[in-house]
Amino acid sequence: MIEQLKQRLLDLRSELMESEKAYRASGDSIELDQTRVGRLSRMDAMQAHQMALETSRRRQYQLLKIEGALRRIDSKEYGYCYVCGEEIDIRRLSADPTITRCMGCVDLAE
Numbered sequence: 001m002i003e004q005l006k007q008r009l010l011d012l013r014s015e016l017m018e019s020e021k022a023y024r025a026s027g028d029s030i031e032l033d034q035t036r037v038g039r040l041s042r043m044d045a046m047q048a049h050q051m052a053l054e055t056s057r058r059r060q061y062q063l064l065k066i067e068g069a070l071r072r073i074d075s076k077e078y079g080y081c082y083v084c085g086e087e088i089d090i091r092r093l094s095a096d097p098t099i100t101r102c103m104g105c106v107d108l109a110e
């Protein structure tokens, strides 16, 4: 079961890394040809830029959580609550393999 979760984490990680790489390769889209683009579409572009930035931030946070989960799998700490040490329900883990807290401690989450 843990092996399956690990595989999912690895797949998810490479997916996220691919999107992040593509995002970075696309460069900063805020650089616009001002003679060609009107004020309105410049605002659109800036909005799109902000959204892309936010998406990238979320992606990086998700990647950190995945790295953490993979580290815990390797150190055999995976599947135990970070707060109280109780075993985390496997159904909750399969819903989100990056969770670190049991049901009782989830309210204390960051």
Ligand SMILES: [Zn+2]
Residues within 6 Å of the ligand: 081, 082, 083, 084, 085, 086, 101, 102, 103, 104, 105
């Ligand atoms: Zn707990």
